[in-house]
Amino acid sequence: ELGCGSGSHAMYLSKEGFQITGIERSPEMVDIARKKNIQGFEPIVGNIEDFSLDKRFDSVISLFHVISYLTTNDALLKCFKQVNRHLKQGGIFLFDTWFTPAVYTQIPDTRIRRLEDDGIEVVRIAESTMDYFNNIVNVNFEVLIKDKQNGRSETIKEVHPMRHFSIGEISFLALHCGFEVILEEEFLSGAKPGKDTWGVCFVLKKIKDHE
Known part of the structure; x- marks a missing residue:
């Protein structure tokens, strides 16, 4: 999980039997997460743009607008490329962002x-x-x-x-970094995104290794 914070999401995922590695830039948040002793959860201090772990995962998630904090193209490309490198073939990258049509x-x-x-x-x-x-x-x-x-x-x-994104921007990032977009929907509701949709959830599938 990118931007895992104090482990609130990991707590729920752990109860469902998932093994989770969390990346969080705040040492204070990582300390709080570790003190919760969440089964199967390993929080690590790191930056979501350049994290490097000696393993590959079935999925990567980043919830509640963490990706919107990446405000430059360089930061976004670095993050998406690192996610690609850490995913197994066919792995899923799920995240949500602010949505440009709603912001404007x-x-x-x-x-x-x-x-x-x-x-x-x-x-x-x-x-x-x-x-x-x-x-x-x-x-x-x-x-x-x-x-x-x-x-x-x-x-x-x-x-x-906070950076906001159109569906076209995310599709371009996905194409450039070895993914395809398989779903976009309103965050938490599942509705089709529109001009009143502030938060959109994107699901990307890894289709090839990034060179």
């Missing part, structure tokens, strides 16, 4: 979310800017945290660049 039909707006309990108040502001030339949405997060006991406040800011 429903331009992302500013969203505010508030949470609180007895100890803290949290306000999360997500404000997006569009990079139309590179098919990227820069999601600017600002998280305001207030301690109710002492009144102290903390602000955390992050920018998440």
Whole structure:
């Protein structure tokens, strides 16, 4: 699994009898995953663009928009080529991304979310800017945290660049990297992708080794 995080998906897959190797760039997340002691799951610190393991797999998955964090063509090609090298012939590559028709039909707006309990108040502001030339949405997060006991406040800011894709782009990547697209559908629902479909799941099949 590419971008396995703390092992939440691996936990479910393990219960179904799968053996899972996870690639995650955050050492902190890998530590959390290891402490869960998930049977048949090996989380490894690594980058999904250049990971190298001495084995081949039946399938590779990457869920909840991990591929959308690869915002350059170079990064995408590196990732897809590495996936090809680590898959058995006929193996499956399953992932989901943001979908270009939906992004341009429903331009992302500013969203505010508030949470609180007895100890803290949290306000999360997500404000997006569009990079139309590179098919990227820069999601600017600002998280305001207030301690109710002492009144102290903390602000955390992050920018998440997210690339969105058309079906044609994914088909081109697949063709260039030794795959064929065998399915595209709305993530989790299975519906046909359309202009209201923010997340699309793609299933690729390895048809040849990448040279």
